[in-house]
Amino acid sequence: MHTxxxxxxxxxxPVPVLTPSVILVTEAxxxxxxxxxxxxxxxxxxxxxxxxxxxxSGFQYGLMIEETGAGVGDQLFESNGVKLLxxxxxxxxxxxxxxxxVETITGGGFTIKNPNATSTCGCGSSFSA
Numbered sequence: 001m002h003t004x005x006x007x008x009x010x011x012x013x014p015v016p017v018l019t020p021s022v023i024l025v026t027e028a029x030x031x032x033x034x035x036x037x038x039x040x041x042x043x044x045x046x047x048x049x050x051x052x053x054x055x056x057s058g059f060q061y062g063l064m065i066e067e068t069g070a071g072v073g074d075q076l077f078e079s080n081g082v083k084l085l086x087x088x089x090x091x092x093x094x095x096x097x098x099x100x101x102v103e104t105i106t107g108g109g110f111t112i113k114n115p116n117a118t119s120t121c122g123c124g125s126s127f128s129a
Contacts, residue, residue, distance in 0.1 A: 079099075096114075
């Protein structure tokens with residue numbers, strides 16, 4: 001987790017500080033994420049954004065509600081009022097990415113626009129870098 005020393009609070013440990021995000025969450029995605037967090041009764045939780053091996057192009061994106069907080073090495077960001085947690089390996093693939101929520105005739109879903117992807121597959125959830 002990225003930490004900066006915040007103004008003195010009487011504690012001996014640094015206070016985690018949300019930093020400007022290197023991953024953008026659009027207003028549409030932020031609204032949907034906040035709605036889902038409230039529905040789940042987890043309004044104070046954040047969204048973990050990650051990359052894992054797999055998919056038809058080599059890597060696939062993942063999004064999940066993170067209730068337990070930051071893990072070792074995680075970076076904590078904020079974008080459009082949403083807390084994002086990203087592990088160091090995923091961060092290297094996701095710098096500059098944009099999380100969006102798109103409504104279509106067939107339904108809605110989250111999409112990730114990633115400037116680091118050299119190719120993507122037809123499903124939109126897999127990429128190569």
